[in-house]
Amino acid sequence: MKIQKEIIEFEKGKSFKLFSPGFKNCFFWHYHPEIELVYVEAMNGIRHVGKNISGFTDSDLLLIGANVPHLNFDYGIQTECNQLVLQMRENFLQDIILPVPEFENIKNLLERSYLALSFSGETKKIVVEKLQLMKDKNSFESLMGLIEILQILADSTEVKELNKEDTRIKWFLNDKIRMGTIYDYIHENHDKKPNVNEIAEIVSLSTPAFCRYFKKQTNMTFTDFVNNYRINQAKVFLLKDYSVTEVCFQVGFESLSYFNKLFKQHTGETPSEFKKKHFKAIEINGRIGVITRESSCHKEF
Structure with missing residues (x-):
């Protein structure tokens, strides 16, 4: 139950992966160098990203930066839960976004994602619809769809920073306590x-x-x-x-x-x-x- 580094594998020739994970009974307190866009749909749930611990109702759309520790979003959910996760290769920002001047707003978005960004309202609705459409497109069309989604997120004002400081993995390196033990104790005794x-x-x-x-x-x-x-x-x-x-x-x-x-x-x-x-x-x-x-x-x- 200690914090773990997740090793993410990508298909050859693809800059990102889009999938629907399901851990349910697993306490997966983890981090990875890949930036991640997560959509979770459930009646009610708890998100733990960096230092932020907060609840959500109905659904949540989050952009989580590289090496920000977070708990799987279906942990503790006792009802139906659906997730859609998009993970970008570690070099996505450096190799694809930074060299293109027209992507300046996207660059700023991804660089700010270390704070963990939660999107709501019309932004969330539009982005989720586009994520769903991406599942049936070819590699090139999917990449263009991702760029479009990132631009929508970059221009959105319907966003909240979950953390107010840097909580990337360096902040947790000396953490020897099993957070899962604490979660389990609270669940059993709340x-x-x-x-x-x-x-x-x-x-x-x-x-x-x-x-x-x-x-x-x-x-x-x-x-x-x-x-x-x-x-x-x-x-x-x-x-x-x-x-x-x-x-x-x-x-x-x-x-x-x-x-x-x-x-x-x-x-x-x-x-x-x-x-x-x-x-x-x-x-x-x-x-x-x-x-x-x-x-x-x-x-x-």
Whole structure:
């Protein structure tokens, strides 16, 4: 579960690869020198890129720079999840983009991608449609499609930087703690009372040392991280048509008023507002369905 370098193989004569990964039961905390564009579609999920740990609802489109550590985006997702990943060769920026003056905006985009960029709105919609079309095109047409997508991203204002500082792998070289152990502990205990002293002992650190380490790794305290995880789990239960009160206690909160307050702080809307907005017929794999509490979970721990 330590951070791993992913070795990416490309087909001969191709500058990039486009595929749909599926790790599900695997905690894959990794990095690679290739720049990556990721689209993930799920009711609700958690993204961990560099220092940023945040949730998303419905879908997310991310541009992740070279050597930025990140967790696979389907980790912990208990419902249907679809991904589309585009990885560019390590020399893509240097050999294809930099020599062409007309690609100046794309160059700036790719150079800024080390912060991890999340795209939304019409940008996300258009780019995903073009990614889907690329799957059926020949090599040359696909490359032109990629250039077009990068230009759209470069010109977009519907973008958010997930990190505020450089989090490339050099920042993690001295990390000897197994982050997967921490994730697993929180997953198993978030609905109870996760104990910082207990997890510190599990990863062989004193409590003060663990708190310093955890804050450095995530920019969050252990308590804030647990509450963030609980809120994201709460979204899943709300989308399965549990009542707000049921969800509150299901994910480990002891006060309904505190749960409502914290949920709104994290999402900008109350649990009731979130449920009303998102609990509706959704399209999954070309069919219309409603997510209910009887829906099967696709993730096992």
